[in-house]
Amino acid sequence: MACGVLTPRGQPAGHGGPVFPEAGVIHVPGCPLLARPVPAGFPSPATDYVETRLSLDKYLVEHEDATFFVRVQGNSMVGFGIHDGDLLVVDRSRDPGDRSVVIAVVDGQFMVKQACRVPEGVLLRSSGPGHGDILVGPEQELAVWGVVRWAIHPVS
Amino acid sequence: MPIALIDGNNFFVSCERVFNPKLEGRPVVVLSNNDGCAVARSNEVKALGVKMGTPWFQMQDLARQHGIIALSSNYALYADMSNRMMSVLSQYSPDQEIYSIDECFLGLDGFENYDLVIHAQAMRSQVRQWVGIPVCVGIAETKTLSKLANHCAKKSLAGADGVCDLTRLSETERSRLLATIEVGEVWGIGPRLSKQLADRGIHSVEALRRADPKTIRREFSVVVERTVLELNAIPCLSIENVAPAKQQIISSRSFGNYVYDLAPLKEAVATYIAIAAEKLRAQGSVAGMIQVYIRTNPHKEDCPQYSKGLTIPLPEPSGDTLYLTRAALWGLRRIYRPGFAYQKAGIVLMNLSDATNQQASLFCTHRENDRLMSVIDRVNAIWGRGTLRSAATGVSKSWVMKREKMSPQYTTHWDQLPIAI
Secondary structure, X not given: OOEXXXXXXXXXXXXXXXXXXXXXXXXXXXXXXXOOOOOOOOOOOOHHHOOOOOOHHHHHOOOHHHEEEEEEOOOXXXXXXXXXXXEEEEEOOOOOOOOEEEEEEEOOEEEEEXXXXXXXXXXXXXXXXXXXXXXXXXXXXXXXXXXXXXXXXXXX | OOEEEEEEOXXXXXXXXXXOHHHOOOOEEEEOHHHOEEEEEOHHHHHOOOOOOOEHHHHHXXXXXXXXXXXXXXXXXXXXXXXXXXXXXXXXOOEEEEEEOOEEEXXXXXXXXXXXXXXXXXXHHHHHHHOOOOXXXXXXXXXXXXXXXXXXXXXXXXXXXXXXXXXXOOHHHHHHHHHXXXXXXXXXXXXXXXXXXXXXXXXXXXXXHHOOHHHHHHHOOHHHHHHHHHHOOXXXXXXXXXXXXXXXXXXXXXXXEEEOOHHHHXXXXXXXXXXXXXXXXXXXXXXXXXXXXXXXXXXXXXXXXXXXXXXXXXXXXXXXXXXXXXXXXXXXXXXXXXXXXXXXXXXXXXXXXXXXXXXXXXXOOHHXXXXXXXXXXXXXXXXXXXXXXXXHHOOOOOOOOOOOOOOOOOOOOHHHOOEEO
């Protein structure tokens, strides 16, 4: 064999069927050589400092069991930076505070609104063109489904 | 040691209501596969007298009269909600046994200094707030009694606000309460056993509790004797943190439409084998025997009826989907008769044993697929069941079940999220 192609195991090609054309295979006339570069030199000094890569999931989701995703339809909350089609990260484990943005259930419908305490009860505020506020009096039951933690939308 | 049993109220209906508040206060049923029978009923439907398992076509009139809303089973949703509920409950004790999709036992050993009712109320309100599911909690000295306590909580027979702690009752109070409950409500006492017990004058839970365990063992079985002991607050069943390996795995389903030919039957059987074999490997077992069966619709008496099963012992136990499929299809070809409208097919994997302790045979050939199977399981775990499957399971799947009234998979598909305006 004057000229051989060596596979990683040192077997001449052409005897055991097709061989994967591996990068790093070296043609050397008459000279069996290692087919793969051997790592040498200092080991990476960073190996002791390897940490888990940042996870957006962990950043956005505080209580996994209580977190649900909800899609926004319409522009009733653009003033709060919440747009049509946004993905909302909703945490049911949090108690809504005054002025929290929440998912409220009004007539069996999910609404994303800002819940404000007022003397007459709770005011569900919108902030989009043509969207009025809804007053929930003390005699009506306000169902807050969850507190909106994040609104996610593409920028470019 | 006290044990709590936590159970989701009308679990499937409650899951649907979390995402569709319009269903609140209205009569709702969830139907089994192929929209056949009621598998979950809201309280409003129970009040109308609809029993568990009532076929949907039998409640049509009632449904029209009372506006019953019927939904197909959305198992992807229920499984996710169940996982959330179980995870929240696991914070309340290191000993948790998940008994079914909607109930779990919690061992409350070491909680002696806590007020258990307050502890249980905390579980209830946290599951309700975090996951949206209403639950009831029963507390007692044994698993059997805690199931009964849960029944009492649900029916408001004892306790308050969805929590019933039987350990708080005096002996007379307990005896008076159990005398009002039918023996059929006891865990493990099915309709047949209750009838046999009734024949011997045992009608109430209290009567069974007072029965002599040795006599019960002689006349019934050691299992019923254990139930009697458990009713007397003598623990015989412990909390199983790890589910015991199943003794057999069944996969069967009714078809969406009648199936006449062998080809779609083969696809169905191969699909059921793939599902069952995945479960088999997940619990680290191999199967020594397969049963395959097919049948027509027994409720359509005017149609020709045929029902046949075949049990196939395997030369060597296996967990290889391809090998098991070959065996099941070999059996199917032997029981198939043309000219019938088949409604259901199923397979059972039996004689299960531990995959790691196998006596190898001289002519063993099929274990060479072990690595292929582990790759298939890993791929399907990441990209979803059936991503990598044998071609025998078919492409068109004309036989798959009907789920026409299914709600969106709100928590597992990006394109099916709940909408807020």
